[in-house]
Amino acid sequence: MLKRTGAYTIEFENQPVIAGWGSVAGKKEAEGPLKKYFDKIIYDSYDGCDTFEQAESMFQGEALEKALERSKTHANEVDCVFAGDLLNQCIGSSFGLMKFGIPYLGQYGACSTMAQSLIMAAAAVESGGAEISACVTSSHFASAERQYRFPLEYGGVRTPTAQWTVTGAGSCILKSLKKGICVARATVGRIVDLGVSDANNMGAAMAPAAAQTLECYLEDTKTSPEDYDMIITGDLGEVGSKSLYDLLERDGINIRKQHNDCGLMIFERSNQDVHSGGSGCGCAASVLCSKIMDDFQNGIVQNILFMATGALMSPTSSGQGANIPSIAHLVNIKIK
Template identity: 55%
Template sequence: MPKRIGKYTLEIENDVRILNNAAIVGHKEAEGPLAKYFDKTYSDDKFGESSWEKAESFLQKSAVELALKKADIDASSINYIFAGDLLNQCISSTFGLRALGIPFLGQYGACSTMAQTISMASVFADSFAADRCVAVTSSHFCSAERQFRFPLEYGGQRTPTAQWTVTGSGAAIIQRGGSGVKIKRITIGRITDMGIKDANNMGAAMAPAAAQTILDYFSDTKEKPQNFDLILTGDLGMVGKTLLLELLEKEGLQISRQHNDCGLMIFDINSQDVHAGGSGCGCSGSVFCSYVLQKMKNSELKRVLFIATGALMSPTSAQQGESIPGVAHLIELESE
C-alpha cells in the first residue's frame, strides 16, 4: 500500500515500474528538437480521419497499441486503463479506446493528465487493486483550437503569451514488479488560483500550481533539488517557466540548474512559430513517454521529478468571466 510521507506525498512501496511506453506526434512536433525520440510521426495531422476529433482518438489508440506491442503483451493483460484529454467529456479517450475492451477510468486534469493517470495507475498497482495498468493522454492542436479558442478558418492573431497545443499522445504501461523505470513517490497537487483570466496565457495560470506542488513535495520529503538530474514541468512555456522560478526563489528554493519544461523542449521557439512554447495534454505526455523515459532507460538520467501542469478551465467558465484555476501533479522516478 502507498505510504503517506508528510501531508501531500505518497511513497510507492511495492516496486511499481513503467514496463514500456510509446509516443506518437504530428508533423510540427516532428520538425522540433525531439523528433528522433518519438516512436512514430505523421505528416498528415488528420491521420486519414474525417475530423480533428477523430484524428485525436486515432492518436491515443495508436499510442496504447504501440506501447502494448513494444511490451509484447495484449490488451487482455491490462486490468485498467486511465485516460483523459482536453475535449468535452474526454471524447478523444472514450471514442479512441472503446474497442480495446479494457476497464476504463476517465480522467480530467487538463494538461496535468499524464501525471494524474500515472498517479492513479501507480496507486492501483501498489495497493494490489491491479497488476498492470495503462496511463495515456493526448491533445490535438486543431481540436483544442476549435473548442477553446476559434476555428482555424477564423485566422485570429495569437498573442505573444499564447502557446501551441501539441498534436501528440503518450502512453505508459504501469505494473508491479519486473523491469523498467521505477515510480518512487507521487504528490497530488492542490488547486491554485491567482486570478488569471487570460485564456491566451496558460503559463501564468499554471505556474503557481506547479510552484505549490514542488514546494509541498520538498517540504514532505526533505529532499534537495541537487539530488535530481532533471526537474521537468509540463507545459508552462517561456512565460510560465520564468514565473515558476521567481515564485520558488521567493520561497528560498532554487531549481534553475535542474529545471526544464516540456513546452520549451518539444518545439524550437526561435525557428518554429509557437510563440511562448508548447501546451496541451500531449505536450508533457509525448515528451515524458519518449525523451525522458528513453534517457532514464539508458541511465543518462537517474532521478527525475516530472510535474505535469493543467489549467482547469472550460469554454463555459471562460465565457462567464471566471478566472483560470491551475493544478500540478508530481511523479518521482528512478532509473534501474
C-alpha cells in the same frame, strides 16, 4: 502498499515499473528537436479520419499499441486503463480506447492529465487492484483551438504569451517488477487561483500551482532540487517557467540548473512559430514517453521529478469571465 509521507505526498513502497511506453506526434512536432525520439509521426492532421477529434482518438490508440508492444503485453492482460484529453467529456479517450476492451476510467486534469493518469495507474498496481495497468493522454492543436479559442478558419492573431497545443499522445504500461524505471513517489496538487483570467496566458495561470506542489513535495520528502537529475514541468512554456523561478526563489528554492519544460523541449522556438512554447495534454505525455524515457534507458538520468500542470478552465467558465484556476501533479520517477 501506499504510504503517506508528510502532508501531501504518497510513497509507493513496491514502486510499480513503467514496463512499456509509446509516443505519437504530429507534423509540426516532428519539425522540432525531438523528432528521432517519437515512436510514430502522423503527418496528416486528420490521420485518415473525417475530423480532428477522430484523429486525436486514433493517436491515443496508436500510443497505447506501441506501449503494449514495448512491454510485451496483450490488451486483454491489462486490468484497467486511465486516460484523458482536452475534448468535451474526454471523447478522445473513450472513442479511441473502446476497441481495446480494457476496463476504462476517464481522467481530466487539463494539461496535468498525464501525471494524474500515471499516479492513478501506479496506485492501481501498488494496491493490488491491478496486476497490469495503463495510462494514456493526448491533445490535438486543431481540436483544442476550436474548443477553447477560435476555429482555425478564423485566422485569429495569437498573443506573445500564447502557447501552441501539441498534437500528440503518450502511453505507459505499469507492472509490478523488481527492476526498471519506476514510480517511487507522487504529490497530488491542490487547486490554485491567483486571479489570472487570460486564456492566452496559460503559463502565468499554471506556474503558481507548480510552485506550490513542488514546495510541498520537497518539504514532505526532506529533499532538495540537487537530489534530482531533472525537474521537468509539463507545459509552462517560457512565460510560465520564468514565473515558476520567481515564485520559488522568493521562498529560497532555486531549480534553474535542474529544470526543463516539455513545452520548451518539443519545439525549436527560434524557427517554429509557437510563441511561448508548447502546451496541451499531449505535450507532457509525448515528451515523457519519448525523450525522457530514452534518457532513462541510456543512463542520462536516474532520478527525476515529472510535474505536469493544468489550467482548469472551460469555454463556459471563460465566457462567463471566471478566473483560470490551476493544478499541478508531481511524480518521482527513478531507476530501481
